[in-house]
Amino acid sequence: MADPEFQRDALQHLNALYNFAMYLTRNPPEAEDLVQETYLRAFRFSHRFQPGTHLRAWLFQILRNTFLTFYRLREREAAVAEDGVPDWDTPMFHDTPLDEGRAMEAHTDLERALRRLPEEFRTVLLLAEVEGMPLEEVARVMACPVGTVKSRIFRAKERLRGLLKDYEK
Amino acid sequence: MTPIPDDEQLGRRLAAELPRYTAPASLRAAIVQAHRPASSHRPAWLSPLLAAAATAMVLALFMLPVLPRLQPSDPVDQLVRAVVSEHSRALMWGSRQSQVYPAALPWLQQQTGIGLTSVFIGDDRLEFVSAEPVYLLRQRGVAMHYRDLDGHLVTYVALPADSLKVPDRNRVQIDRYRPALVKDSGFVTWVWRQRDVACFLVSDMVSVDDLERFKDYFVRVRTSTEPALAY
Numbered sequence: 001m002a003d004p005e006f007q008r009d010a011l012q013h014l015n016a017l018y019n020f021a022m023y024l025t026r027n028p029p030e031a032e033d034l035v036q037e038t039y040l041r042a043f044r045f046s047h048r049f050q051p052g053t054h055l056r057a058w059l060f061q062i063l064r065n066t067f068l069t070f071y072r073l074r075e076r077e078a079a080v081a082e083d084g085v086p087d088w089d090t091p092m093f094h095d096t097p098l099d100e101g102r103a104m105e106a107h108t109d110l111e112r113a114l115r116r117l118p119e120e121f122r123t124v125l126l127l128a129e130v131e132g133m134p135l136e137e138v139a140r141v142m143a144c145p146v147g148t149v150k151s152r153i154f155r156a157k158e159r160l161r162g163l164l165k166d167y168e169k
Numbered sequence: 170m171t172p173i174p175d176d177e178q179l180g181r182r183l184a185a186e187l188p189r190y191t192a193p194a195s196l197r198a199a200i201v202q203a204h205r206p207a208s209s210h211r212p213a214w215l216s217p218l219l220a221a222a223a224t225a226m227v228l229a230l231f232m233l234p235v236l237p238r239l240q241p242s243d244p245v246d247q248l249v250r251a252v253v254s255e256h257s258r259a260l261m262w263g264s265r266q267s268q269v270y271p272a273a274l275p276w277l278q279q280q281t282g283i284g285l286t287s288v289f290i291g292d293d294r295l296e297f298v299s300a301e302p303v304y305l306l307r308q309r310g311v312a313m314h315y316r317d318l319d320g321h322l323v324t325y326v327a328l329p330a331d332s333l334k335v336p337d338r339n340r341v342q343i344d345r346y347r348p349a350l351v352k353d354s355g356f357v358t359w360v361w362r363q364r365d366v367a368c369f370l371v372s373d374m375v376s377v378d379d380l381e382r383f384k385d386y387f388v389r390v391r392t393s394t395e396p397a398l399a400y
Contacts (some may be wrong), residue, residue: 019191035192039203161179
């Protein structure tokens with residue numbers, strides 16, 4: 001069980017985590033579940049957190065890993081259920097089409113374009129540009145080198161520009 | 170038409186134009202509630218009680234093997250229990266000595282005082298595994314182990330009968346024989362007497378179907394095996 005001080009510090013990042021979860025899941029109840037699960041794990045494994053390191057990056061890392069573990073798995077299961085044929089070739093990171101019936105409406109072209117990016121590109125942009133995280137923290141969340149983060153940001157922006165161009169035609 | 174932004178502008182647009190979603194107040198409350206220590210709701214006496222109960226259970230488990238056991242008063246039941254123990258030992262650990270018929274017969278007779286003028290050495294259903302001397306309830310005897318096609322181990326034991334009397338209860342008519350069927354600890358045992366030798370055939374074939382086959386095994390062993398006291 002996490003100590004009260006750790007809980008208080010962790011809960012300071014609630015809004016940022018929820019915002020990130022919303023862009024990952026595009027569904028408020030799912031985002032809430034994801035954030036709850038993130039805090040559940042963070043508090044359960046708080047002893048593994050090294051004080052003095054970045055709590056925010058640690059929490060985002062847990063949230064993203066949880067998302068990849070559970071929500072992607074469920075997406076795959078749904079793909080199997082719909083056509084009745086196992087689709088084992090479904091890539092882990094792919095351009096996810098909007099599920100208008102279930103997902104929340106996008107407000108702007110920019111948001112719509114962002115949603116169409118693969119998760120790895122969407123995440124680096126959200127962390128680096130929206131949350132303002134230093135590249136080192138983003139690298140920790142993504143569990144990859146800083147150089148990879150830089151190249152992903154570059155490629156993500158390139159694709160985002162392409163999508164925006166399509167919308168503005 | 171909006172001009173396509175460069176990298177820096179795009180970054181600024183993302184930070185400025187993307188809507189920011191705020192966590193509902195209920196979410197914070199749910200998280201805090203979920204992580205409130207459960208012990209505050211638990212009565213103070215519950216933890217020591219559970220600990221004491223767990224300790225008592227562990228002690229009971231340790232003491233179980235040394236607790237006194239009720240021994241059956243009937244001599245047949247006592248022998249059957251000893252034979253079943255021998256059978257389960259062979260089942261778990263195998264034979265003490267791997268002696269194979271017929272080379273083992275003189276040695277067995279010398280060791281046990283029980284001679285076997287003829288022996289069931291297996292057939293299409295039962296494979297002879299081994300023969301060995303045993304010492305049960307202060308009596309020397311012969312044990313022979315067979316394995317059937319389904320993997321059941323069947324143990325034949327011959328012991329000096331002395332004044333042992335096979336009880337009339339549980340007698341079963343099989344062909345021209347009437348052995349007694351005794352069940353103990355999940356095993357079934359045929360008990361019969363051949364002159365001065367008490368004979369036992371034990372296996373774990375307790376189900377109705379298995380028991381029918383076990384009757385057949387009894388006939389095979391009984392008709393082919395002739396034990397007698399050697400001295």
